[in-house]
Amino acid sequence: MKYSLQAVILCAGRGSRFGKRGPKPVARLLGIPIVEHTIRKLSAHVEEFVLIVSRDNQRKIEGCLGDGSRIGVKIVYVINEHPERENGYSLWLAQPYIRGRFILAMGDHYYDVKLLEKLLDGFGKPGFFVVGDPQPGGSQVKEAEATKIFSVNNKLVDIGKNIPRWNYFDTGLFILEPTIFKTIERLGRVKQAISVSDVVLEHAKTEPFFLLSSDGHLWMDIDTLEDLRRLEEKLRSGFFKRDDGFISKKFNRKISIRVSTMFARFGVTPNQLTVLLFFFTFVPFTLFVLQKNILAGVFTQILSVLDGCDGEIARIKNITTRSGGFLDSILDRYGDALIILGIVVGYKTAQVSAIGLLAIAGSFLISYTNAKKEAVTGTRFRGFASQMGRDMRLFLIMLGGVTGYLVETLLLLVVLTHLVVALRIAEMVHSKGWATQAVTSLNPRANHP
Template sequence: MKCLIIAAGSESGMSTKGDSKPLTQVLGLSLIERIILTAKNTGLKDFYVVTGYNDAEVRDYLDRFSQRRDINITHIINEESEKGNGLSVLKAKKILNENFILLMGDHIFDESILEKLKNEKIADDEVLLAVDYRIKKNRLINADNISKVVVKDNRIIDIGRNINEYNAYNTGIFLCSPAIFSAIKKNLPYGNDYLLRAICVMAEKEKVKAVDIKDDYWIDVNTKKDRKKASKLLYNNSIKQAGPITRYINATFATRIFTPALLKIYKGFTPNQVSFLSFIVALISSLSFILGHAVIGALLIQVSSILDYSDGQFARLKHMASRFGHFTDITLDRYADGFILLGMFYYSLSEIGGKEIVGIYWSPLTISSTSIIAILGNLMVSYTSATSVVNFGYVYKRRGIVAGRGRDIRLFLLFIGGIMSYFHPIYVFLALLVMALQTNIIVISRFILSWRYFTKETTFRMIGRIKAIIFDFDGTLANTMPFLTELAVKLITANYDISKEEAKRRYLETTGVDFASQLESIFPNHPNNQKIAAGFEERKLESIFDHPVFPNVIPTLKYFRSKNIKTFICSSTKQEIIIKYCQLNKIDILLDNIFGHKPNFKKGQQIDFILQHYKLQPDKVIFVADSLKDCDFSRDKRINFIGIAKIFEKKAFQKKGALSVRSLTELTKFFNKSENYLKYVEKVR
């Protein structure tokens, strides 16, 4: 989508006579630069700027800006800039033949407003206007200098500066169809060459929709007072959420003193230059400790920390954030930390090394080893943050070990230690000791978390390559296990010398094979086994159809079908029973095939057939079942296994090294989680 910016206005009332308003500086950027960069952040790439007053100067300025920031800017000249701004819009008629964003050259705004507009649908003969309903709450706006809007049912019915009763402000941010050009042109014979008049005409035909900006900020910069308000607004919105030291100390000092002072000294300061300045201050701090001036060194540590916040604030204020800038910042930070710690190490060694203080002998070895551990811990905190993303696609977020934060606290601890050296030099060493403990505890915690995450990642990647799922029948899809368990226990206790509890335990332990095989496993070579097994199958056939599938079976099968994952049933229940059951419960149409027990076609043979007939690799197949024996089947066939923890607890599956879930719903959630994880990793990498 293209963006048209009206910057043909007359001289600014905020600076020297003859200056154009779009070139008015606000915190190191001109208004026109800030508008273009804000729009660029929302994905807009092609900018058309209408210039008029001081045309040559503005165009020359924009050409240099375009080359410096690699932005495509096309100039449109309005020789009648002293007339209404509708003519400036009309100058773009031949160039813009599709929907476009229209912005004013003196408005600063939140990029979220553009995001909302871009996502709105617009008809071929409509215009959308971002409006602000906070007419009593928005103190940034001078109502005398802004146009008002009357909105009803999300349609603008009137707009203008002299409206007495209104319910919104005009932000000057539009999404236009080419119909706007016709509306402007129709008004010209009547001497109405202003954009707002064209909007009024379209509003009368109910062709102007209002889009609520909600809590997003904007300001029309017309006066010096407006510029001060805009500066304060931008400063407040540049404050980054971080730890308590940054929030209450660094951000406050940077916003009120350091950043404004640097901009006053030289408005062209870049974030990288401020990062380098922070590094230089850290070097001087280190030198101060080496020379024995610990209090001065401590103060410079905190100054360096504040400047480290200020470089990020510069990047946000001047729209100069970049991956290389971030890389430069964290690299210089590591060097700065290292030099500061070395300086404090030298100070501690020279001031308390080899001395007895409060009854304790502080050997040079103790001081040296503690300092080295602090230096290594500080480096490893940064290293583990980076490698977690590269190797696992994971960013530490848990409280206390969160990545990208904590440096402000560590530097503040060193600052306190240095200040306290005014009372005794040992406080510098104690600060190093706390630093050594804190950083290495973080590293160890991250190592443990990464190990856990690594094991989870292996599972996620296994899930990501799955092409087929084989489901067990009884207890997994069919809610038949309570009925079958009761039937089995009744037959076993009636025909064998065994208690109910023991019969139930032995039956459940051996599930996963046909009942005849279970009896042979529990009572080897017993003469009643065949007779009891036949009775079990007969009663099973009589009652199994009275027990439906679990409620989550159909949604689960539909889910896997939507993911193009083949689904099968493998079971020790007779095949003809399963097929009939699936047809009655209407899940046969959701399955790729159904397999059950037949002579010489037990579960092992069923799995072999699926792998061969459907040309599936074992590592791309999962067997989902509720039995521990099914876990053994899967291992023998080298396919993956996920247990349904119903008749066995999760711990039982864990002992076999198997993953388990409590239900099929949890299984689909797990697949979704793994899919989102893999997408995130690819995005990060």
Template sequence: MKAMILAAGKGERMRPLTLHTPKPLLPVAGKALIEYHIEALAAAGITGLVINHAWLGQQVEQALGDGSRYGVSIVYSRETEPLETGGGILRALPLLGDDPFVLVNGDIWADYDFARLPQQPDGLAHLVLVDNPEHHGGGDFALEQGQVRSAGASMLTYSGIAVLHPQLFAGCAGGAFRLAPLLRAAMEEGLVSGEHFAGRWLDVGTVERLALAESMALQA
């Protein structure tokens, strides 16, 4: 099973830190944020990684190399124009193959065990959902008896961790597009499963939450 780490965002909400450093390389307790994902994936036996990048992407490649020192193999999907999440994944599909793959947002911090993920989800996607943080109180999706819905009585937040089947992108054209509409369409067909993760998780989207991630990492 392969994995893709999304690392192409500019991190505009984290300026000035991201003016000269791509967000995935920002340090958290002495380690680049993206390194936590790489190490956790390797610990789960997921060693074939694809990382997309755009803003200051050469720094990402220089910092991580081919992944050998982490016990993984890294290939890069270089983006020269903004593709958003869906477009970035579609561009990287030739590097990921025909089987389901793990997707990880590069700007989260979590102690999630990737070995828990299904290698063959029942449908087109499997999402890891978490309790709604203060800055996203309305949540994203509902989880009902293992199935993810667009709406429901109890809303949860998408963690940025998922397993996706390449067929989710069937019929998509190149260019910039978001992932969420594809997921919602699949939900309407009952093709998205999910789980509720109650461990430590953080969306590292601001300078303040970067400091919080540091605190959480030091306590791990």
């Protein structure tokens, strides 16, 4: 799966505007260094990262990322002793490490995973690639400070901060060939400070050039702390899933994202957190058994909030897996059962037991019908039929525990969950898409290929 691709990431900028949170490339974005986001997203395909750092920030960056083994990649550091010679010179310093075509990215830029995937798509083709953002005035780009590109008929006409005509923003993302170093050397003979823009413009005069459009995928040159804050907010809003229930959307998710951001900097994996959160369920369970219902209710809601963290951390670190989602789903169901079991054991009456059993059944059937629909149609339920998700169920139990009407709330939970399941059955029976005939064959050979 992993090939010997290389990426050069330029981190030698001064980043003075970040104060204590700098140097920029290792300033925390959702809890992990800005440059680590890029490294993680490229790590499925890129084996070796060459980071060009400055004498000033080398210790901090290397202290943060190390040799890359924590992330599962190889990182080598090259010190640019002359940052004043600009980033074209930084790029040139990577030459001794480069064996073939390579990716060039900026250490203080954020790139959406889809944008990086698009770039990797171009890796098989010859020529050198520049990724440009065609959206003039796209919210995240400050026009005055951005590097612009003017490209006509896939020919690079001009590039720079102050060019008269332009049609793309420079995203600082490239696929380059080792011949680029020759171009830098040529430029180095006539001037000291060489920017990547200078290099690219010069290189395009002789080499085939391709402009890849960023296609609206998010990227950002994180220049100020204000940029960082805005980007964090934008990314956080992306964590709200379309399937999130009302309580999750309005309450849980807002808190959990902050918690996840805090947790992301630690080495805990999403799966470890999933298991940890399952064991945390024993807290409300035990409290319900002891009939400390108010406290149990509070901890139920805390559990519900933390429930989102494993998935969020996986997404922050770009390490979401199907098995992680599976584990999470199953342990969530165990958690559901455990909490209701706690209530049943606490009350010790046959009546509450029967209600608890129906509540478990309703609770599970909500999840089961979702999984079944997904298995059959690839989608989930929408609208009212999508209600009574885990967030709402745990919220009701919290309400019951805190107000003292626990049995009544449990009964309400029974009624509501089974009502939604009934709705789902009705929707499925009446929907035409569902009724499509499955082609089956009575022929044993056809059944067991």
